[in-house]
Amino acid sequence: MSHDGDLTAGRRPPAASGHRRPADPAPGPTEAEAASAQVAPKAGTVSERAYWRLAGGTALLVLAALVPLDFLTGRQLVVFQGVTLVAASTFAVALAVFSIVRSRGVERRWRLLLSAGLLTTLIGALYWSIGWAVAGRTSLRLRAEDAVYLVAPLLGLVGLLSIPTGPADRSAGQRAPPSDDDGRRVAAVVVALDSLMIVVSMFLIAWVAVLKHVTESGLRGWPFVVALAYPLSEVALVVVALLLLTFRRPRNGRAMWLITAGLLFFSISESALVYLTARGPFHVEDTALYWVGTVIGPPVLALGMVIPPGPASTRQTGFGRVGREDLSLWAHAYLPYLPLGVASLLVVVPAVRGEALQGLTLQLSIALATLVAIRQLITVAQNTRLMASLRATQRGLRYQALHDPLTGLANRALFTSEVDQAVAAHQADGRPLVVLFCDLDDFKTVNDTLGHNAGDELLRAVAGRLRGAVRQEDLTARLGGDEFAVLMRDPSDDPRATGDGTAWRIREAMRPGFEVHGRRRDVQASVGVAVADGGSPVASTEELLHRADQAMYAAKNRRRRRTRRTVREPRRSARR
Structure with a gap:
């Protein structure tokens, strides 16, 4: 008998002992496997590589829709509009159907509801192509039957509210710890003010850009109702999307950003077309530029249905490592001021030109300015309180660093x-x-x-x-x-x-x-x-x-x- 060494000589083999040797721990995933697991497709989504291919295809489709606008005219331009609208809407519906088939439960529900809007867009594109590109109509006007298309925004609104989200973002409004009742009350007030700022800002934008002209257009009956309902429903969708981005945590933040961008493109084009048609019959050849958002919006929104959640990552800056979570906090903090800036431009520019603010525009401006002033006063108070708390914490840390915790004497x-x-x-x-x-x-x-x-x-x-x-x-x-x-x-x-x-x-x-x-x-x-x-x-x-x-x-x-x-x-x- 031979022995491998002194340590094993005279000892029983491990297998013969009465104890089972603990199994070696399973090897953990490599960095590459962990990274791939982070970006693995979830229910209803595609892989990261497939998404970027689809995004590239969408960009080419949009580019193909924009470039010919510079040199096509007359009948050719009208036919090209119809083909582009149908192609973009068909692509969006195909992506939506793909995501619906691959999803289950609540993930399927919100996709189904948002897909109703995409399907309506496809039907509208086909109707437009048949009516104008084929039948030879030459002007746009609002009709009572256009009210049927308002079903899609209503379903889309329910779909947005059905998007799975996490708990309320504790960072929104500089939320205080649960034990701080005053801080929680202030945080609730801040959330309410930010929500009102978004709502009032978006309504002011819609009023100055579209609704004011609709009320002065002389429309009556169903055309007037449709002319008001279209921009209001689109604004409501954008407002809800902004509120979700600001005060909630969608499970897939990238999807929420794309959906919001798609709704925004679609809302701008639809509101512009309503504005044009409210002023009277509008020649169809002059609408090409205003249909661009209708071409871009549906594919972008559909991409939001299939985009996978982004991998958690950080980047190195001069101030240390900044992760996606940190960037998200900054985005949420400034998001309520994005519509505020647009609304301010729509009010300030005419005022600089010498146009008098009056009526509802003046009232909304005053209301918005009041909300911003109150919000800033609360921000100043929060910053002051935060600085006082920070200084007290610094004093406490300095005391702990320089004193013996047992006796309280200097260390x-x-x-x-x-x-x-x-x-x-x-x-x-x-x-x-x-x-x-x-x-x-x-x-x-x-x-x-x-x-x-x-x-x-x-x-x-x-x-x-x-x-x-x-x-x-x-x-x-x-x-x-x-x-x-x-x-x-x-x-x-x-x-x-x-x-x-x-x-x-x-x-x-x-x-x-x-x-x-x-x-x-x-x-x-x-x-x-x-x-x-x-x-x-x-x-x-x-x-x-x-x-x-x-x-x-x-x-x-x-x-x-x-x-x-x-x-x-x-x-x-x-x-x-």
Whole structure:
């Protein structure tokens, strides 16, 4: 029989023992596998690579729809519009159907509801192509039957509200911790104000851009209702999407951004066409530019149905690592001000031109300005409160870093820093200072006999007596274990006498017994004194501390010798 080595010789093989050897842990996924798992397609979505291919195809489709607008005219332009609208809508519906087939439950529900709008767009594109590109109609006008298309925005609104989201974003409005009732109330007010800012801003945009002209167009009956309902329903969809992005956490944030962008493109084109037709019959050849959003919107919205959730990642900046979550927080903070900026431009530009603000435009502007002012006042109050809290936290952290958590005395870092400053002042202008080192005798026996909790209780009691034995302006510190120290600046005219007197008071303060866990314990202290003055200067902090340390050990040795003499004394008397 042969052995592989001394460690195995004479031992049973592991398999023969009565214990099963624990299985080796399964190897974890590699970085590449983890990365691929992060971007694996979820229900209703495609892979990251497939998504970028679809996005590239969408970009080519949009480019093909825009380029010919520069050189096609007349009948050719009308036919090209029809073909482009049908192609873009068919592509969007195909993507939507694909995502519906691959999804289940709530993920399928919101896709079905949003797909109703895409299907309506396809039907409208076919109707437009047949009516204008084939039948030869030449003008656009609003009709009562156009109200059928309003079903799609209503279903889309329900679909947006059905998109799965996480809990309310705690960062929105600088939300406070759950224990802070005032902070929660302020956060609720901030959320309400931001929501109102978005709603009022979007309505002001719709009013200035479209609705005002519709009310002044002279339309009556169903055409008037349709002309108002179209832009209002589109604005409602965009508002809900913005609110979801701002105050909720969609499970797939990238999808929500694409859906919002698609709705925005579609809303701009639809509102522009309503504005044109509300002014009277409009020649179809002049609508090509206004259909661009209707071509871009559906494919972008459909891409939002198939885009996979983005992988969690971070990027390096000059301020450290910034992740997607951090960027998302910034986006959510500034998102309510995006529609506000657009609304402000629509109001300020005419005012600069000399046009008077009046009617509903003026009222909405005043309401929006009031909301912004209140929001900014709350922001100032929040920032002030945050700065006060930050300073209090900094003070607390500084105190924790420079004080002993058990006794509340200064720690070694603070004590050494203060001694450095005192020594520097001594070297600069000869200011005297005294350092005392204090070590408890037989403290180890307390820990060994009564436990560490009793030792901690004793140390706290010693710290209290130590504070009472020194001057109020002196710095008392715990250096570690049972070692304490005192720094005395400006110790009167006789530093040596002041130091010795303080050492005597410390020893006397320790003389009465301590009550520890119901037992009386006698603990004495050995105190060493080091003085730096004109007669005994020091060159460095280390030299002064070394003097104090040597003096303390000398005092401890003297106490031990006295104790030994006290013990031997009865033996001498016995011999006599």
